[in-house]
Amino acid sequence: xxxxxxxxxxxxxxxxxxxxxxxxxxxxxxxxxxxxxxxxxxxxxxxxxxxxxxxxxxxxxxxxxxxxxxxxxxxxxxxxxxxxxxxxxxxxxxxxxxxxxxxxxxxxxxxxxxxxxxxxxxxxxxxxxxxxxxxxxxxxxxxxxxxxxxxxxxxxxxxxxxxxxxxxxxxxxxxxxxxxxxxxxxxxxxxxxxxxxxxxxxxxxxxxxxxxxxxxxxxxxxxxxxxxxxxxxxxxxxxxxxxxxxxxxxxxxxxxxxxxxxxxxxxxxxxxxxxxxx
Amino acid sequence: xxxxxxxxxxxxxxxxxxxxxxxxxxxxxxxxxxxxxxxxxxxxxxxxxxxxxxxxxxxxxxxxxxxxxxxxxxxxxxxxxxxxxxxxxxxxxxxxxxxxxxxxxxxxxxxxxxxxxxxxxxxxxxxx
Numbered sequence: 001x002x003x004x005x006x007x008x009x010x011x012x013x014x015x016x017x018x019x020x021x022x023x024x025x026x027x028x029x030x031x032x033x034x035x036x037x038x039x040x041x042x043x044x045x046x047x048x049x050x051x052x053x054x055x056x057x058x059x060x061x062x063x064x065x066x067x068x069x070x071x072x073x074x075x076x077x078x079x080x081x082x083x084x085x086x087x088x089x090x091x092x093x094x095x096x097x098x099x100x101x102x103x104x105x106x107x108x109x110x111x112x113x114x115x116x117x118x119x120x121x122x123x124x125x126x127x128x129x130x131x132x133x134x135x136x137x138x139x140x141x142x143x144x145x146x147x148x149x150x151x152x153x154x155x156x157x158x159x160x161x162x163x164x165x166x167x168x169x170x171x172x173x174x175x176x177x178x179x180x181x182x183x184x185x186x187x188x189x190x191x192x193x194x195x196x197x198x199x200x201x202x203x204x205x206x207x208x209x210x211x212x213x214x215x216x217x218x219x220x221x222x223x224x225x226x227x228x229x230x231x232x233x234x235x236x237x238x239x240x241x242x243x244x245x246x247x248x249x250x251x252x253x254x255x256x257x258x259x260x261x262x263x264x265x266x267x268x269x270x271x272x273x274x275x276x277x278x
Numbered sequence: 279x280x281x282x283x284x285x286x287x288x289x290x291x292x293x294x295x296x297x298x299x300x301x302x303x304x305x306x307x308x309x310x311x312x313x314x315x316x317x318x319x320x321x322x323x324x325x326x327x328x329x330x331x332x333x334x335x336x337x338x339x340x341x342x343x344x345x346x347x348x349x350x351x352x353x354x355x356x357x358x359x360x361x362x363x364x365x366x367x368x369x370x371x372x373x374x375x376x377x378x379x380x381x382x383x384x385x386x387x388x389x390x391x392x393x394x395x396x397x398x399x400x401x402x403x404x405x406x
Contacts, residue, residue, distance in 0.1 A: 077306040080380035103354040234354035241326030256345030261383035263307040
């Protein structure tokens with residue numbers, strides 16, 4: 001009787017412990033497209049639509065209000081300022097600007113999450129592919145919260161496309177260094193489709209569609225990347241040697257002597273009211 | 279193929295507008311329309327993020343030496359263009375074509391292809 005009871009307990013223990021394990025299939029990397037490796041941007045640096053010139057040339061579908069704001073920013077830039085681009089103070093680019101790919105990226109696929117490791121500013125994208133929904137109580141971030149789904153479009157038993165939706169983003173952000181704005185409400189939603197070129201597997205595409213209240217309609221671009229055969233990786237820690245500083249809303253540069261220099265002709269020095277109070 | 283060709287065209291347009299090829303953020307504080315040539319001695323070459331920094335001691339016509347700080351591209355970009363942390367050393371005599379700060383202060387931006395040693399050699403050999 002005692003033996004039967006012990007055996008029953010063991011069987012129950014094994015069932016409880018082994019149940020979830022048995023239900024989980026082993027991770028089969030052959031089910032996923034060969035996206036490993038280093039991916040380099042194809043096209044010019046610092047633009048969201050790689051097929052168009054920068055700034056106004058991007059022809060972003062801004063609302064009238066945000067077009068006016070962009071024009072004011074360009075006027076400020078024309079006078080020698082950084083305008084509305086926040087990245088010069090080492091704030092990360094965030095999404096979707098990070099996909100402009102200043103420097104290369106790497107894709108790492110695991111069972112429940114796909115990671116995009118970006119060399120530039122050591123930015124990390126974490127794309128959950130375990131079927132979860134978006135959280136309702138998580139603080140926003142520059143890279144946002146990404147939920148993805150692998151899709152076997154041609155039905156050959158292997159995934160072809162990674163679809164991603166990214167939300168919960170944080171400001172300040174812009175689309176590019178020219179200061180192309182996103183809305184102040186930071187309610188940007190980014191949809192993406194990653195897939196390899198069927199004929200050239202060393203070419204990767206990312207179709208990006210951005211919904212944002214600064215835009216009169218969704219903005220869709222196609223990013224192209226090429227696989228680097230002999231990759232090198234360079235550490236990118238922005239605070240290491242940044243010589244741009246913002247004090248009291250004014251932007252300055254550190255000189256060769258480590259002291260402040262003005263950007264613009266006639267720019268005032270910082271307000272030093274908190275010094276020499278005794 | 280079509281998208282890659284369009285991207286190449288956009289790249290050409292980008293360069294034609296005078297935008298520095300290595301700038302990840304706005305370089306509008308530097309005057310791309312009025313480049314300036316400076317000659318002097320390398321005091322320091324920082325191969326650091328977010329941008330490399332070249333400090334050159336330049337003697338003015340009045341004999342006074344001033345330190346010019348020159349901001350380049352991200353090290354990750356420049357190393358892929360052939361520039362390394364050992365390409366420039368303190369004491370090297372160089373001539374650099376820079377985009378100077380609008381303010382007139384001793385600062386500017388530089389591209390590796392615009393840096394020459396005293397004997398005329400380019401710091402980075404042009405790609406064939």
